[in-house]
Amino acid sequence: xQLTNPFRRATTVVLVAxxxxxxxAARADGALCVKSDKAALLAIxxxxxxxxxxxxxxxxxxxxxxxxxxxxxxxxxxxxxxxxALNISAPVPAAIANLSALQTVNLAYNRxxxxxxxxxxxxxxxxxxxxxxxxxxxxxxxxxxxxxxYDLSLVGNNLTGxxxxxxxxxxxxxxxxxxxxxxxxxxxxxxxxxxxxxxxLSRNRFAFDLGRVQLPEGLDILAIDHNMIYxxxxxxxAARKWLAFDVSYNSLCGPIPQGRYTHRxxxxxxxxxxxxxxxxxxxxx
Numbered sequence: 001x002q003l004t005n006p007f008r009r010a011t012t013v014v015l016v017a018x019x020x021x022x023x024x025a026a027r028a029d030g031a032l033c034v035k036s037d038k039a040a041l042l043a044i045x046x047x048x049x050x051x052x053x054x055x056x057x058x059x060x061x062x063x064x065x066x067x068x069x070x071x072x073x074x075x076x077x078x079x080x081x082x083x084x085a086l087n088i089s090a091p092v093p094a095a096i097a098n099l100s101a102l103q104t105v106n107l108a109y110n111r112x113x114x115x116x117x118x119x120x121x122x123x124x125x126x127x128x129x130x131x132x133x134x135x136x137x138x139x140x141x142x143x144x145x146x147x148x149x150y151d152l153s154l155v156g157n158n159l160t161g162x163x164x165x166x167x168x169x170x171x172x173x174x175x176x177x178x179x180x181x182x183x184x185x186x187x188x189x190x191x192x193x194x195x196x197x198x199x200x201l202s203r204n205r206f207a208f209d210l211g212r213v214q215l216p217e218g219l220d221i222l223a224i225d226h227n228m229i230y231x232x233x234x235x236x237x238a239a240r241k242w243l244a245f246d247v248s249y250n251s252l253c254g255p256i257p258q259g260r261y262t263h264r265x266x267x268x269x270x271x272x273x274x275x276x277x278x279x280x281x282x283x284x285x
Contacts, residue, residue, distance in 0.1 A: 032076030043095035077101035109136035121146035
């Protein structure tokens with residue numbers, strides 16, 4: 001009968017353990033990098049004019065360790081793309097659509113122009129996308145119907161037209177559409193059963209009856225100032241724990257709902273309007 005050498009067996013176990021730890025370390029430091037994702041990122045870099053701040057994006061370094069890039073430590077797929085505040089003037093790169101595992105895209109505060117591409121969507125090329133920042137750019141045209149991203153910020157662009165009908169059934173957590181030229185009815189964004197926490201529509205041209213909407217149960221930030229919104233403030237606003245609340249520069253009327261958290265906000269959050277009354281404004285007659 002052949003006996004197993006205990007020393008050889010122990011050596012094999014140690015070697016296997018070292019290889020497992022090495023593989024884990026490689027994943028942790030970004031050594032894994034899917035080739036197709038690296039190719040897509042290099043195409044994005046080129047489309048953004050090979051900006052000097054993206055010089056760390058080069059084929060000699062694993063793409064998961066590039067600045068602004070994060071990956072899944074198991075699969076090596078790119079899950080986060082950040083190109084923030086580099087003053088880049090270009091359209092949104094089409095190659096982003098090839099990063100199909102993306103969860104987060106942050107292209108805020110550049111000078112990106114053109115329309116928002118439909119592929120920036122969990123409904124299509126990027127099924128895991130749940131965070132999208134395009135704020136502070138020069139994007140124009142209508143918001144595409146596919147832009148139903150859970151956390152979506154489009155503030156400070158040149159977007160026009162009404163909201164897409166798909167927003168009525170979309171699941172938003174934080175939605176910021178402020179500082180654009182959007183028009184029409186935004187009441188579709190409200191609803192008692194919706195999970196929205198923050199809604200910012202300031203400085204647009206929205207027009208709808210605020211008194212007919214139901215506030216989402218978890219909503220604690222509401223900024224709808226500088227629009228053409230009419231009606232009254234919903235009575236349910238009195239019971240909310242508001243972190244931010246601004247309905248100024250609209251055409252609202254009627255009593256301001258009185259609650260512990262609405263009392264935190266001074267007159268500038270309510271005026272001018274058509275005929276709002278009650279604390280912090282003049283008493284209702």
